[in-house]
Amino acid sequence: xxxxxxxxxxxxxxxxxxxxxxxxxxxxxxxxxxxxxxxxxxxxxxxxxxxxxxxxxxxxxxxxxxxxxxxxxxxxxxxxxxxxxxxxxxxxxxxxxxxxxxxxxxxxxxxxxxxxxxxxxxxxxxxxxxxxxxxxxxxxxxxxxxxxxxxxxxxx
Amino acid sequence: xxxxxxxxxxxxxxxxxxxxxxxxxxxxxxxxxxxxxxxxxxxxxxxxxxxxxxxxxxxxxxxxxxxxxxxxxxxxxxxxxxxxxxxxxxxxxxxxxxxxxxxxxxxxxxxxxxxxxxxxxxxxxxxxxxxxxxxxxxxxxxxxxxxxxxxxxxxx
Numbered sequence: 001x002x003x004x005x006x007x008x009x010x011x012x013x014x015x016x017x018x019x020x021x022x023x024x025x026x027x028x029x030x031x032x033x034x035x036x037x038x039x040x041x042x043x044x045x046x047x048x049x050x051x052x053x054x055x056x057x058x059x060x061x062x063x064x065x066x067x068x069x070x071x072x073x074x075x076x077x078x079x080x081x082x083x084x085x086x087x088x089x090x091x092x093x094x095x096x097x098x099x100x101x102x103x104x105x106x107x108x109x110x111x112x113x114x115x116x117x118x119x120x121x122x123x124x125x126x127x128x129x130x131x132x133x134x135x136x137x138x139x140x141x142x143x144x145x146x147x148x149x150x151x152x153x154x155x156x
Numbered sequence: 157x158x159x160x161x162x163x164x165x166x167x168x169x170x171x172x173x174x175x176x177x178x179x180x181x182x183x184x185x186x187x188x189x190x191x192x193x194x195x196x197x198x199x200x201x202x203x204x205x206x207x208x209x210x211x212x213x214x215x216x217x218x219x220x221x222x223x224x225x226x227x228x229x230x231x232x233x234x235x236x237x238x239x240x241x242x243x244x245x246x247x248x249x250x251x252x253x254x255x256x257x258x259x260x261x262x263x264x265x266x267x268x269x270x271x272x273x274x275x276x277x278x279x280x281x282x283x284x285x286x287x288x289x290x291x292x293x294x295x296x297x298x299x300x301x302x303x304x305x306x307x308x309x310x311x312x
Binding site for chain 1: 175179180181182184185187188213214215216217218219220221239240241244246264265266272304305306307308309310311312
């Protein structure tokens with residue numbers, strides 16, 4: 001099974017710099033929308049229409065920019081479950097386009113399950129845990145995510 | 157000397173989620189504008205008005221989300237030079253607001269100096285090197301950046 005495709009979009013006009021290339025922050029916006037889509041896959045709310053009363057907050061993100069992306073390019077995000085515990089979900093998003101095998105960017109993220117009534121952190125409900133286990137099981141044979149666990153430093 | 161203040165803005169309407177809180181990707185957009193401002197401090201171009209023909213591309217970023225930020229809050233970015241070599245600049249941005257001592261978020265970033273004529277990576281020019289050395293020297297007594305060199309992992 002391929003990695004889960006969580007989001008697909010053309011690169012929009014408000015997202016590019018004066019050279020017509022996707023600006024660094026907007027790669028992360030695309031990954032943010034992918035996280036919203038992932039939430040719905042595990043029974044959480046990505047917006048105020050939801051009824052679960054729970055959501056995911058981003059605690060931490062690491063992003064590697066691998067290739068430039070031009071205005072209008074159709075891109076999509078694949079999402080891999082790296083791990084999870086009672087309250088936290090560790091995911092790996094990668095950005096892709098047609099006709100290009102390498103990822104355009106990759107982002108490792110740590111997400112916290114939150115009860116919006118607080119808001120305060122809260123354990124995942126049974127249904128979310130089952131859905132997460134199902135996703136992880138389906139991804140068992142995927143190669144390990146390339147840019148996980150990186151430490152940033154100058155070379156040499 | 158305090159860290160360099162590179163950018164200041166109120167949190168704008170297009171940047172918040174349905175709860176009125178700054179969305180994860182827009183913290184990085186604010187840091188991206190701070191990098192633009194830093195470029196101008198070291199003789200590079202943040203946009204097409206510039207004449208240097210050189211710019212900084214983001215290779216990698218790590219961001220820690222520490223506190224929520226509401227619509228309309230006036231925030232600013234402080235920037236610390238972690239290090240640099242011939243072509244790379246390692247920086248640390250932190251986000252702040254009035255009346256709150258802790259940082260709201262912090263982002264370690266690795267930036268690459270690029271000759272826009274290629275575009276291809278290129279050594280910093282003498283003037284940029286001198287300006288970077290001056291910034292680093294002025295920041296010699298700052299405490300070490302807290303969220304530098306982090307590895308993301310589930311606790312335990």
